[in-house]
Amino acid sequence: MVAQPTSAGSDVQFLLDIAESLLADGDPEGALRVYTDALAAEPRNVDALVGKGRALMTLDRDEQALRFLELATTIQPDIASSWMLLGTAALAAGNGPLAARAFTQSQRMGVDPSESYLNLARAAYYTLNMEKARDYAQLAVTEDPRNDDARGWSEALGQIPDRAAFLVDVGRAHCRRGRHEAGLELLLQSIELEDTYAAHVFAGRALLALQRTAEAETHLNAALGMKPDDVDVLNDLATAQSLGGKDAEAALSFNRLLAIESGNVDGLTGKARLLLRAGDYSAATPIIRELTSMASNRPDTWLLEAWRLKAAGRGKRARLAVERAVALDVLYPPPWLEASSILGELGDTALAGLCRSRYLQLIGEESSAPGAGVVDTLRDVAAESKELDELELQPDELADVWRDRAVFYAALGELPRALTYAGRLAAELPQHETSGAAFQRGIILQHLNDIEGARTAFQRALQLDPSFEPAKTALARLDSSLSSP
DSSP, rough: OOOOOEEEEHHHHHHHHHHHHHHTTOHHHHHHHHHHHHHOTTTTHHHHHHHHHHHHHHTTOOHHHHHHHHHHHHHTTOOHHHHHHHHHHHHHHTTTHHHHHHHHHHTTOOOOOHHHHHHHHHHHHTTTTHHHHOOOOHHHHHOOTHHHHHHHHHHHHHHHHHHHHHHHHHHHHHHHTHHHHHHHHHHHHHHHHHOHHHHHHHHHHHHHHHTTHHHHHHHHHHHHHHHHOOHHHHHHHHHHHTTTTOOOHHHHHHHHHHHHHTTHHHHHHHHHHHHHHHHHHHHHHHHHHHHHHHHOOOOOHHHHOOOOHTTTOOOHHHHHHHHHHHTTTTOOHHHHHHHHHHHHTTOOOOHHHHHHHHHHTTTTOOSSOOOTOOOOOOHHHHHHHHHHHOOOOOOOHHHHHHHHHHHHHHHHHHHHHHHHHHHHHHHHHHHGGGGGHHHHHHHHHHTTTTTTHHHHHHHHHHHTTTTTTHHHHHHHHHHHHHHHH
């Protein structure tokens, strides 16, 4: 039997156990909500503070994680693992000084010397101290010659020729984590020291991410002046031109790119989007069909297909393309925003609102559940399901559609709806159910507190693929929780 809470203290411990289980099962959002509940009951609980920090880090919300981890180390400063976690979060947030302080504290507590020096090297890197970073990385290798990460850092830092190249390297690291303003500042400093191709390329990309398209064009054109046939930079330039409303110039850039590399997916995607924007659907259609064949694993392919189908008056099919796009990676924010636009134009304001809410949640601008604040009512699930049957899809197509829709609704927090489609796949087309789909069904059932149903689904996943590790782990956790006194 699952242990039941009997007092305020055990209430919090009960919540911590649930949150830890959710985090281990790959549900950081669910864990975050439970850790928040635990902190509401006991605001200075160190385990809850650290747990919430871990959940936020898993969701790439490192800046927010720092607040909880710093408080945890203030309340209980003698736990080395908390300082290590704080340092890791600070590195992920690009905060070199805080990372250095945290790793210095953990080093004093006897953390492995090689790892400590490596962490201090990383911290020095973000404080722009190249020499200290090199020294710490070499110390890490000296302490443990088998530390491959330390050797890699030492070698990489040793290959950076000068200050200008170092600024580019750190600037790129900031940009990779979405800190484009911080990265851009370093890249522009590098250009002041030395006018290089790399600095212009990455400055252009940072400016593009910041939607400063005219400035981005300047740097990307400077880079192309040094390497005229770089298709990646041509794609960036065309994208900047398109975002800046210069469609004619963007078309020329995409054509120039495709003349160099006819099968370039980014070039084809950009050209198709321009053609759709111009209303030239006949020219866009063969390009989009080519993309659905050669780049079916990219969300933007299916969003283009959704726009094409909508323009052709095939709204039901367009929605399926939207669901395929977001189901490919439910944690990637941009497709949710575009899905909201498409579904809104299709007249489904309730789903459009849910998708927009999901997008805001993923970028950290909305902390509530995806459906919060959505006032429109979703359509009746039975009617919606029947609508799919009327499309007369082939069994393999229908299986894909049910699977995508289950993932779509689960990501939106609409678990009963998600279960409707996951259940239909299992019951009506079992020959097309994959181990991943069965596992997803188990997770949905687990969240709906149908433990036996979840167990059966996880067992089904292992029947389909005996080596499927997530199902093994989920079953082990179910067994552990049921055997608790």
